[in-house]
Amino acid sequence: MQNADAKGHVTGKSVYVDDIPVQKGTLYGKVFSSDIAHGRLRKLDISGALAYPGVEGVFTAKDIPGKNQIGGIIADEVLFADEVVEFSGQPLAFVVAKDELTARKAASLIKAEIEVLKPVTDPREAMQKGQLLFPPNTFQMGDVEKAFENCTHVFEGRAETGGQEHLYIEMQGSYAHPLENGSIKIHSSTQGPTHVQKTASRILGLPMHRIEVDVARLGGGFGGKEDQATPYACMAALAVWHLKRPVKVILHRMDDMKMTGKRHPYSADFKIGLSGDLKIMAYQATFYQNGGAASDLSPAILDRSLFHSTNAYYIPHTRVTAYSCKTNLPPNTAFRGFGGPQGMYIMEAAIAKAAHELKVEAWKIQTRNFLKENDTFQYGQIAENVNISKCFAQLDEKYDLRAMKQEVEVFNRENPYYKKGMALMPVCFGISFTKTTMNQARALVHVYQDGSIGVSSGAVEMGQGVNTKILQVAARVFCVPPEKVKIESTNTTRVSNTSPTAASSGADLNGKATEIACNALLGRLKETAGDMLKANPRDIALKNEWVYLKGFKTDIHWKKLVWEAFQKRICLTENGHYATPVIHFDKSTNKGHPFAYHVYGTAVLIATVDCIRGRYHFDKVAFVHDFGNSLNPSIDLGQAEGGLAQGMGWMTMEELAFNEDGRLMSNSLSTYKIPDIYSVPKVVECNALETEGPDLAILRSKAVGEPPLMYGVGAYYALQNAILAFNPKAPVDFNAPMTPEKVLLRLYHKE
Ligand code: MTE
Ligand code: HPA
Ligand code: MOS
Numbered sequence: 001m002q003n004a005d006a007k008g009h010v011t012g013k014s015v016y017v018d019d020i021p022v023q024k025g026t027l028y029g030k031v032f033s034s035d036i037a038h039g040r041l042r043k044l045d046i047s048g049a050l051a052y053p054g055v056e057g058v059f060t061a062k063d064i065p066g067k068n069q070i071g072g073i074i075a076d077e078v079l080f081a082d083e084v085v086e087f088s089g090q091p092l093a094f095v096v097a098k099d100e101l102t103a104r105k106a107a108s109l110i111k112a113e114i115e116v117l118k119p120v121t122d123p124r125e126a127m128q129k130g131q132l133l134f135p136p137n138t139f140q141m142g143d144v145e146k147a148f149e150n151c152t153h154v155f156e157g158r159a160e161t162g163g164q165e166h167l168y169i170e171m172q173g174s175y176a177h178p179l180e181n182g183s184i185k186i187h188s189s190t191q192g193p194t195h196v197q198k199t200a201s202r203i204l205g206l207p208m209h210r211i212e213v214d215v216a217r218l219g220g221g222f223g224g225k226e227d228q229a230t231p232y233a234c235m236a237a238l239a240v241w242h243l244k245r246p247v248k249v250i251l252h253r254m255d256d257m258k259m260t261g262k263r264h265p266y267s268a269d270f271k272i273g274l275s276g277d278l279k280i281m282a283y284q285a286t287f288y289q290n291g292g293a294a295s296d297l298s299p300a301i302l303d304r305s306l307f308h309s310t311n312a313y314y315i316p317h318t319r320v321t322a323y324s325c326k327t328n329l330p331p332n333t334a335f336r337g338f339g340g341p342q343g344m345y346i347m348e349a350a351i352a353k354a355a356h357e358l359k360v361e362a363w364k365i366q367t368r369n370f371l372k373e374n375d376t377f378q379y380g381q382i383a384e385n386v387n388i389s390k391c392f393a394q395l396d397e398k399y400d401l402r403a404m405k406q407e408v409e410v411f412n413r414e415n416p417y418y419k420k421g422m423a424l425m426p427v428c429f430g431i432s433f434t435k436t437t438m439n440q441a442r443a444l445v446h447v448y449q450d451g452s453i454g455v456s457s458g459a460v461e462m463g464q465g466v467n468t469k470i471l472q473v474a475a476r477v478f479c480v481p482p483e484k485v486k487i488e489s490t491n492t493t494r495v496s497n498t499s500p501t502a503a504s505s506g507a508d509l510n511g512k513a514t515e516i517a518c519n520a521l522l523g524r525l526k527e528t529a530g531d532m533l534k535a536n537p538r539d540i541a542l543k544n545e546w547v548y549l550k551g552f553k554t555d556i557h558w559k560k561l562v563w564e565a566f567q568k569r570i571c572l573t574e575n576g577h578y579a580t581p582v583i584h585f586d587k588s589t590n591k592g593h594p595f596a597y598h599v600y601g602t603a604v605l606i607a608t609v610d611c612i613r614g615r616y617h618f619d620k621v622a623f624v625h626d627f628g629n630s631l632n633p634s635i636d637l638g639q640a641e642g643g644l645a646q647g648m649g650w651m652t653m654e655e656l657a658f659n660e661d662g663r664l665m666s667n668s669l670s671t672y673k674i675p676d677i678y679s680v681p682k683v684v685e686c687n688a689l690e691t692e693g694p695d696l697a698i699l700r701s702k703a704v705g706e707p708p709l710m711y712g713v714g715a716y717y718a719l720q721n722a723i724l725a726f727n728p729k730a731p732v733d734f735n736a737p738m739t740p741e742k743v744l745l746r747l748y749h750k751e
Helices: 006-010 047-051 100-107 123-128 144-149 193-204 230-243 253-259 298-307 340-358 362-368 388-399 401-414 466-478 506-533 558-567 633-652 707-726 740-747
Strands: 027-033 039-045 055-059 091-097 111-116 132-141 153-161 173-178 184-188 211-215 247-250 266-274 280-292 317-326 418-431 440-447 453-457 485-487 540-543 546-549 552-557 573-579 584-586 591-593 597-610 616-625 683-688
Touching (some): 027 100, 039 091, 047 055, 047 100, 091 230, 123 280, 132 298, 144 317, 266 340, 340 418, 340 633, 388 418, 388 597, 388 616, 401 418, 401 597, 506 540, 506 546, 546 558, 633 707
Antiparallel strands (some): 055 091, 440 573, 546 552
16 A cells, blocks of 8 residues: 555645645744844844834734743743743744735844853753753663672763754644634644644633644654644744734744754763673663753653663663753754664664774674563563564574675775775664653544545654554455545544654554544444344454455445444444553653563664765665564655664764854755765665564554664764774764764874
8 A cells, every 4th residue: 555645745736734725814924033042131122023014913922811831841941032042043023924025024123132141052061050951860770880890891981972953844834823702723733733732722821622733744743843843833823813813934944943953962971891701781871961941852852762771782780860951052852763862872882882892893792682582671661572683683694794794894805995884783662652641542533424434533644654554544444445534634623632643653552543443333333234134243244345244245335334324323433542551650760661562673784984085875774674564564664764864864964063152053954964865875675574563553563653763873883893994093982973074084093
């Protein structure tokens, strides 16, 4: 089954917020934001903008009828700065005019008088100044101090990872318009419609039922729209509240890059202890997360870094502490992997360091320490259906890592100015929101009297194919062709109290809710068929749109069955509710069973470095991924390849540059490089692990959105190994991304 959106996307007919036909009288908004990263707002003079012809309103903190507060987990973020500005790009005002150009011109007439204070952009500096966004958290198991004493080898080091711009193709945006009696409808580019609804209701001082949020689809989210679509929806809604007219705001690329938060950069100290036979006995680390100016989703992201801080390994003694440091950058936010990639990069750094010091291949340490059945994770969960060794075995069987390694060595011996490097990257990623409450979803399924079906759920389509998967679930349960099923927009009046589509759980949670609703409807339809055939409903089955009795085809078609049920006044609508069973987690002890299951995989990456210029390319990335029993192999392949490319971009070329004033310098596509068709690996081979898939995955098809991104982490280590093949004196340090400039410096580094 191809992606249900494929045709619309390639013909340009798919509708995004900016494509919604505008109503008469629609006004356009422009956000005026601070250029100063830290300061006291002395005066905000909006008179010039207000007087500009065509301007209908200029709104600031003073114009908020409810609370000037958009913080999700912690209430520490204002919609508009009022007394202090805490990052460059922080919104100060929203200008609304008859057209976009007028709004932009008027916004340029606003004068902000800001008393400049020194900004902090480095997390360790923030830590030293005691600037934390919230209290630190620690995961531990065993007795790490004692374990280190008994280790044959102990190594320490430091690791840094950069941030990452989401660069969704569709910018943040929203289109809001008044409904009758003071209600407001908001079309938003959000992954979290309920988050928008709840926050807009707080800003406007209205009950949630006054706000309707609708999402058709997103042109990419990658976590960047889990929380951060909200402010623009609130601004549009605020203007609608004041002006009683439709208001639209779509950010321009450079504004989007300037104002929105990104993946969190981390700085970390690690200490790893091994036994003589390369068993990792102890691991200790401290993470300094660069949180930006407000908490946003940082507490949950910090936690996921801890959850994944030992990646796919069993380490009996661990202690990892993480601090979220408050800096004068835009509040950093969810990004595919949600802190997991950072935690894993640091673990892999510790292993790379140990491997280098001990003069062994890193993959010997990696494979020696793979998680096994019934091992305990740091967070108390017992590992079940562990597939990491299986992934590695299948990879090794197909590609013969020893032979690959030999080829690399031969190449390196024969080529003085080109060197190859190889790395293995195992991944183990937990599936579920780490906050148990969030693991719930609903789906509203209508069977219309002509036999066609409409499904609404809490899932937001952002390119990952969740709508197609949900459509497949409904088609499968009812045994009808996919054309019979339509997936509706995500709308808070049809499906309420939604969790954001995130944590790779969109298809699992909403798919299961859909499955529950469809099964309930199917049960009622089977009863109708039983009545029609004077037979036991349990003997009825549906196959290819026909009713079967005890395995024999009858003359009752799906359409006839539905019509008959309608005549009998049977309810043809069902609301399915799903809450992931089994999971629980105790925040006070950091122990429990937080994940429904884990996704596993192993990748091997080979890079070639041009040792004169520092440039590089990736020859090949091959991986074995645990898709479970994939519901849609072509969508899942797209997720795996896209995730890999995004992870490799983060590790190799994507470099955010802030100047000392805290202003983003890499604020456009000419200065911020992302992977393109030329920089992705020459060969990408994705192999599905031969496996069944767990019950808690939708139709045993495992969540796939985030885990493959972490294969990209191996890119750093493949490049490092190539550099060392040229210059054995190159520093074995951990400071991602490994840009060509950094490669060149390391190639010619002397002592
Ligand atoms: N794929 C595309 N094409 N676009 C996206 O924005 N977001 C990723 C992933 N894959 C994303 C994507 C992220 S961050 C998550 S959490 C999952 O999709 C969310 O969707 P799912 O839960 O349905 O897998
Ligand atoms: N993953 C992704 N998004 C989230 C999570 C999570 O665990 N918790 C809250 N938002
Ligand atoms: Mo994804 S970072 O959980 O939206």
